[in-house]
Amino acid sequence: MSVPLLEFHQVGFxxxxxxxxxxxxxxxxLEAGQKVALLGLNGSGKSTLFYLAAALYRRDRGEIYWQGQRLVHQPERLRQWRQRIGLAFQDPEQQLVAxxxxxxxxxxxxxxxxxxAEIEARLYQTLQDFDLVELADRPLHHLSLGQKRRVALAGVMALAPTLLLLDEPTTYLDSQQRQQLGRVLEKIHQQGTTIVIATHDLDFAYGWADWIMILANGHVVVSDRxxxxxxxxxxxxxxxGTPTLLALWQQFxxxxxxxxxxxxxxxxCSQELIALFQSLLQNGPP
Structure with a gap:
């Protein structure tokens, strides 16, 4: 039986x-290889959970484990821990420093x-992976919000974390930028990175995640496929609330x-609708 990637045991903060x-x-x-959507109402603690997982905050009680190894707040252990877990903040301005x-x-x-030589190689590959080659020398303050999000995510992924945590990554993105984000996340996942996003965007979570966690009243109340x-x-x-496509599906x-x-x-959904119409024409109401 494989050891879980990340575990929280009765953590309090x-x-x-x-x-x-x-x-x-x-x-x-949290198992390796998952695409997880962390859902919850405002104030439920999603961002706090991420800060604890990335060892930016220190828990008051309970234990946190990475592949069976307990989190210890000592400088060298913390450095190793933070190399494994990458966190992209909700506001990219908090993460852009150069x-x-x-x-x-x-x-x-x-x-x-x-x-x-390795830094230059990783930089070049990251610029390519995130379609940022033409923006490499662009001042950060000249970028759009969507571009800043992409740069912040690229900076995290250049460090090659095993686990990527994204806090509200679709906030303020338009439809095209959300689709682009989805493609980037799919590529990151295919390269072997486990991804958890904290989000209020139910439509994005519905179409992207293979695992759902729901946070309420200070603890995880749902964790399932x-x-x-x-x-x-x-x-x-x-x-x-209800994701748009799921609400439509419930009307079938x-x-x-x-x-x-x-x-x-x-x-x-379009294919299901066409199939339903064809069935109605051929056989009458189901």
Whole structure:
């Protein structure tokens, strides 16, 4: 049996000068290779969970493990831990520290004390992977928000983390930028990186994730395959709203939906709609 990538065991955390914990008895297991959407209402603690997972915050109680090894807040152990876990903040401005695109992506690589040749090779490959070659020498303050998000993500991925955490990556992105983000994440995942996104964008989570975690009242209340969670959505997470395609699918006749997987893309939904119309024309109502 494989060892989980990341584990939280009854983790608790409270911000200084507050009385109510943000997380309490928070437990979950993350397996390697997953594409996870972390869902929850505002204030549920999604960002805090990420900061704890990346060892930027120190838990008040409980334990956190990486592949069976307990998180210890000692300088060398923390350095190793943070090399494995990459975190892209909700606001890319918090993550961009240099003057140009190339300088920003290189910043973290120089902090790893890598040989110059390896830094240059990683930089070039990252610029290619994220379609940033033409922007390499562009000042960061000349970039659009979508471009800044791409640069921030590129800077994280240049460090080759095993686990990537993305905090609200679709915020303020238009439809084209969201599609581009989806393609970038798919490429990152295919290269072997496990990805967790914290998001309020149910439509993005619905079409992208293969695992769903829901955070409420300071702990993870749902952690299961996306196919099961969305199949039971009205009883599990109605307070979060409903993804658009899932809401449309729920309008199909129950007898039609009973033994068919729910559509995850517009193309899938269109095919189901055509098939239903053809069935109605040939056989009458199901």
């Amino acid at each position: 409270r911000y200084p000068n507050t009385t109510t914990p943000v997380l309490q008895d928070c437990s979950f297991t 003057a140009t695109v190339a300088e920003d992506i290189s910043y973290g690589l120089y902090n790893l004390d890598l040989p110059t 996306a196919s099961h969670v969305f199949g039971q959505w009205p009883t599990l997470a109605a307070e979060l 006749p129950a007898s039609w939906r009973q033994h068919r997987p729910f559509p995850r893309t517009v193309a899938d």
